[in-house]
Amino acid sequence: MTNRLADTLSPYLRAHADNPVDWYPWGEEAFAEAQRRDVPLLISIGYSTCHWCHVMARESFADPATAALINDGFVAVKVDREEHPQVDGAYMAAASAFTQSLGWPLTVFATPRGRTFYAGTYWPPQVRPSMPAFRDVLAAVREAWTLRRAQAEESADAVTDALARAAESTPSALPDVVAIGTAAQAIAQREDPQFGGFGGAPKFPVATTLRFLQHPLVREGAPEASAATARALAAMADSDLRDADGGFFRYATQRDWTVPHYERMLTDNAQLLDVARDAGDERTVRGIASFLIDALRRDGGGFGAAQDSESTIDGVRNEGGYYLRPLAERAGLEPPAVDGKVITGWNGLAIGALARAGAALGEQSWIDAAASAADEVLRTNRDADGALVRASLDGRASAASATAADLGLLADGLFSRSRWRAAR
Secondary structure: OOOOOOOOHHHHHOOOOOOOOOOOOOOOHHHHHHHOOOEEEEEEEEEOOOOOHHHHHHHHOOHHHHHHHHHOOEEEEEEOOOOHHHHHHHHHHOOOOOOOOOOOOEEEEEEEOOOEEEEEEEHHHHHHOEEEOOOHHHHHHHHHHHHHHHHHHHHHHHHHHHHHHHOOOOOOOOOOOOOOOHHHHHHHEEEEEOOOOEEEOOOOHHHHHHHHOOHHHHHHHHHHHHHHHHHHHHHHHHHOEOOOOOOOOOEEEOOOOEEEOOOOEHHHOOOOOOHHHHHHHHHHHHHHHHHHHHHEEEEEOOOOOOEEEEEEOEEEEEEEHHOOHHHHHHHOOOOOEEEEEEEEEHHHHHHHHHHHHHHOOOHHHHHHHHHHHHHHHHHHHHHHOOOOOOOEEOOOOOOOOOHHHHHHHHHHHHHHHHHHOOOO
């Protein structure tokens, strides 16, 4: 069957268009249908380069028997978290009431009004230690909705009320230099003294943390904490987390930066480009810039959201196999797919980072690439009234509105683009 996802903007949703699951995209139609049928919503949230999203799709959503259970008892909704970050954020917060193992795919069961009464992440097709089978979860949730609906709705209301209370805040003064230094020192106490970076396995690049530690106020007030950034960058740049072509993978499953999770995100690499430039690491700067321009840049000039962890080698889907080959051996292989969504704020990160790096190293082509991306976003990522939207794909604008973060990140990128363009 072909469901309602084939003509959507998201490559993630399009990949599920031929599932036997009767998917709806996020929108009023799905809620109206759940209310008409008086059944719960099954909301599945992920993104196109997510390995475990691929796994659950192959194991469960492509399985006719599992799809029949879903179609019979639920209204199924597929959400691309990159296109709808606010939807993802709201349901991720609700899911935290049911599991500490948060991540994607995120699987949420909600009332027809959209209130969560149960949630989890990946469930396998058969029972595994500490993990029920997905079909058993479906059966249990349907039984709860049919026989114990009052309890399910009470649970949903309790989660909603708890999240509303948690969102309440009292305005406070901005942190002063002392508070910023104290925060930086607290972060530095979590530094891994042997392998660099922070915490244990799995270990992430945490580019936002590294940029914070590079801030002039931290360098001045807590120089010993600020120095952790250079150590982390050096460790990551010389580890398996960095591909031979210069791009960084999303995270490492081991404390010593080995066994990466092989997807490569625009957000991570754009921010790490700024980290490397500020650290004076020219080799890493050049590697990341080349990855952004050679791998993620789309025909219109914008940058795609991410490159997949999986590719097809010898007719078989393989996670990481492409990246484990030397560069010279990759020429004959089809590279992992790039999610071509040009996301407004994420492109703002790349525009600013490339413009600043190009100015620092005298690479006019990087500044030109930043300018082309800016032109593409400003031209294409707009609705009929000219307002910015969240993303576009192949010149087609998303119906999802730009977030406040999109506007801020794009503004920062445009400022850097204009500054270094004017300095030519």
